[in-house]
Amino acid sequence: MMKIDISQVKQEVGDRRSFRFVTSAPELGLAEGEFGWDGGDIIVEGEVANNGQFLEVTGSIKAKVRCECNRCLKSFTMAMEIPFTERYFTPGFLPDEDAASYEGNEIDVTGLLRENLLLAEPLKPLCSESCRGLCPVCGTDLNETECFCEKGSVDPRLAVLQQLLKKE
Structure with a gap:
């Protein structure tokens, strides 16, 4: 105490x-x-x-x-x-x-x-503000190495929403 x-x-x-x-x-x-x-x-x-x-x-x-x-x-x-x-x-x-x-x-x-x-206690702690995280496709640590995954691809279920953005 x-x-x-x-x-x-x-x-x-x-x-x-x-x-x-x-x-x-x-x-x-x-x-x-x-x-x-x-x-x-x-x-x-x-x-x-x-x-x-x-x-x-x-x-x-x-x-x-x-x-x-x-x-x-x-x-x-x-x-x-x-x-x-x-x-x-x-x-x-x-x-x-x-x-x-x-x-x-x-x-x-x-x-x-x-x-x-x-x-x-922080809700979303970061090792540094410039931390690049993990590649969402292959899981490579982007702080250590660069990966060459295509990150522009969209989940087919959400493709219709991308069409809406193109109309604007």
């Missing part, structure tokens, strides 16, 4: 304290297939500030994830830096029932970190 000590911060409006954690995906409760963690450290740095009505936790998560390129299907490691912000209210002053709250002298940010890591 990743807990921030707020015993001093909650005493004085305007007070700020920084924090830093070094953790891993299993410590955050992330299963093996849930997140492409590369096995290295996940570094969390941030600050908790008392604004009078709530405690605001801001910071960033730095992690390296293993991905498979959406175009060429090769595995690669990508460095991610994920910013996060959350407001924590005392239980008696919750603005709505979905707001985060704290009790005592600690805030548990494990769920916040896990959620931000999962939401930041």
Whole structure:
């Protein structure tokens, strides 16, 4: 569990304290297939500030994830830096029932970190913006070699649609 000590911060409006954690995906409760963690450290740095009505936790998560390129299907490691912000209210002053709250002298940010890591994982990761992918005909990796397949051919079932484009 990743807990921030707020015993001093909650005493004085305007007070700020920084924090830093070094953790891993299993410590955050992330299963093996849930997140492409590369096995290295996940570094969390941030600050908790008392604004009078709530405690605001801001910071960033730095992690390296293993991905498979959406175009060429090769595995690669990508460095991610994920910013996060959350407001924590005392239980008696919750603005709505979905707001985060704290009790005592600690805030548990494990769920916040896990959620931000999962939401930041790219939907279509690319090994590089210039990745040319695989040939749709023969499957050759176009980043490594050029193939000479005819790519202009159209699926016969869609040929009628091509006729419509020619009319315009």
